[in-house]
Amino acid sequence: MSAYEIVFITVTLLIVASIVWSTLKVGISPMPSSAKAREVIIQLTVNTGTGPIVDLGSGWGSLIIPLAKKYPQRKIVGYEISLTPWLITKLLKTIFSLNNLELYRKDFLQEELSSAEVLICYLYPEGMKTLANKLTLEKNTTRVLISNYFSLPSQQPEKTIQLDDFYKSPIYLYHLNSERE
Ligand SMILES: C[S@@+](CC[C@H](N)C(=O)[O-])C[C@H]1O[C@@H](n2cnc3c(N)ncnc32)[C@H](O)[C@@H]1O
Numbered sequence: 001m002s003a004y005e006i007v008f009i010t011v012t013l014l015i016v017a018s019i020v021w022s023t024l025k026v027g028i029s030p031m032p033s034s035a036k037a038r039e040v041i042i043q044l045t046v047n048t049g050t051g052p053i054v055d056l057g058s059g060w061g062s063l064i065i066p067l068a069k070k071y072p073q074r075k076i077v078g079y080e081i082s083l084t085p086w087l088i089t090k091l092l093k094t095i096f097s098l099n100n101l102e103l104y105r106k107d108f109l110q111e112e113l114s115s116a117e118v119l120i121c122y123l124y125p126e127g128m129k130t131l132a133n134k135l136t137l138e139k140n141t142t143r144v145l146i147s148n149y150f151s152l153p154s155q156q157p158e159k160t161i162q163l164d165d166f167y168k169s170p171i172y173l174y175h176l177n178s179e180r181e
Pocket residue numbers: 022023026028029030031032033055056057058059060061062063079080081082085106107108109121122123127148
């Protein structure tokens with residue numbers, strides 16, 4: 001085996017190990033939203049004001065990159081704990097010169113989210129419970145939450161859109177707080 005092959009295999013194994021580690025830590029892999037889900041989510045952000053849009057777990061950037069391109073005057077924020085997806089998104093941000101995009105390799109549960117106007121997530125049932133608790137405790141002023149596939153445990157969505165896919169996947173739209181209306 002050549003030195004190049006050894007380096008390639010080692011780097012590949014490190015990347016896989018880091019993705020597995022972060023998946024075990026947060027309970028979900030960096031699987032991107034489907035193209036159909038992405039289209040609906042982006043459409044739901046239209047007419048949501050001009051405040052920051054925050055992706056809670058931005059994965060490989062498949063949502064925040066198009067969002068940052070769509071809204072060049074709006075702050076788009078991505079929190080992502082997994083190193084490789086976060087690095088790839090950083091690279092895409094640089095390639096496309098997206099100065100309105102802020103990327104943090106942080107656990108969003110430890111961050112203050114109240115300045116966000118729109119929150120987007122694609123988590124899992126337990127993650128939605130934790131998020132709901134955090135938003136309640138923070139008395140969050142966020143107006144809109146868009147969730148791919150998983151609903152909040154104890155709140156009725158304002159709108160549910162069922163995708164035309166095999167699973168009839170739902171996209172939920174919540175209005176969390178109307179004080180700013
Ligand atoms: C299913 S992916 C969704 C990616 C992207 N939002 C999309 O819809 O294409 C969920 C991502 O959330 C990240 N994640 C989950 N919990 C997190 C947390 N507490 N802090 C930061 N990232 C988190 C995971 O690492 C994963 O990359």
